[in-house]
Amino acid sequence: MTAKPADTEQEAQRLTTVLEKEVESHGLVLEEVSVRASGKQMIVQVIVDKADGTQSVILDELGEVTTTISNALDQDAKYASVDPYELEVSSPGLSRPLTLxxxxxxxxxxxxxxxxxxxxxxxxxxxxxxxxxxxxxxxxxxxxxxxxxxxxxxxxxxxxxxxxxxVDPEINFDDALFENIDIEDLEG
Missing domain, CATH: 2.30.30.100 (SH3 type barrels.)
Known part of the structure; x- marks a missing residue:
């Protein structure tokens, strides 16, 4: 049974409502939810971000909010009983348009x-x-x-x-970082 695009859009909207407060409880903002079919299972992608400031979401925060989102989905009737799903939680990448x-x-x-x-x-x-x-x-x-x-x-x-x-990523190499590296250790 393959989900139709309209079905996955509606499900993404429903999950946005379900998950928004869960994400906010971590001081984060729910940036986007998308749902897509992959074989017999659904893939739920959730993008979270910091509410303000210049810092990005750190790995520990992602881990904590992922657990909370997973628990919320496990309590949701649709995901708790029948449908197998895969959860992917991340922060926005550099390619995210600057819109807000x-x-x-x-x-x-x-x-x-x-x-x-x-x-x-x-x-x-x-x-x-x-x-x-x-x-x-x-x-x-x-x-x-x-x-x-x-x-x-x-x-x-x-x-x-x-x-x-x-954002246009800059790649700057600091040669000072490599001064104390022994090439023989890398070849080991």
Whole structure:
């Protein structure tokens, strides 16, 4: 028996109502619930996030909220009796669009890629977040390899003018971290 998309959407909405208070009891926000069929079982995916601040959900918090969600599902008539299910609980990944003010606050001081309503695509460091606007220092790629990136002075962008935005991960290697590593130990 395969679940229809409309059925899984309705179930996701129902579970959102069932699980919201359970997640909030951990000081977290229920970001999203999705349900999909996989063979004869259902996969319930739950995404949780911090309610505010710049810190991400840590592994211990994920473990605790997963236990609470699992217990709530075990008490739910649909999941307790008949339907086998798999539960996946996670925090939002870097690809999550920045759509809510708290998403922008969490991304403060990070690089973001964003598209303006006029189609302009930009990349820059998010330095300030207000209720209706953000301040970003736009970075321009160099014209030629080896040239430095040009960084504009911080500029204010109205959130209503930003069509899409995501965190742009930076990969910085700190050579000092590797100074005390003995290569022979790694080859062992």
């Amino acid at each position: 003010n708290r998403h922008w606050i969490r991304a403060k001081n990070r690089m973001v890629k964003f598209n303006l309503a006029d189609g302009t695509k930009l990349r820059g460091r998010l330095t300030e977040v207000a209720d209706t606007e953000v301040v970003i220092s736009v970075h321009h790629e160099p014209a030629k390899k080896g040239m430095k990136i040009k960084v504009d002075e911080p500029k204010t962008f109205a959130l209503e003018d930003i069509r899409k935005a995501v």
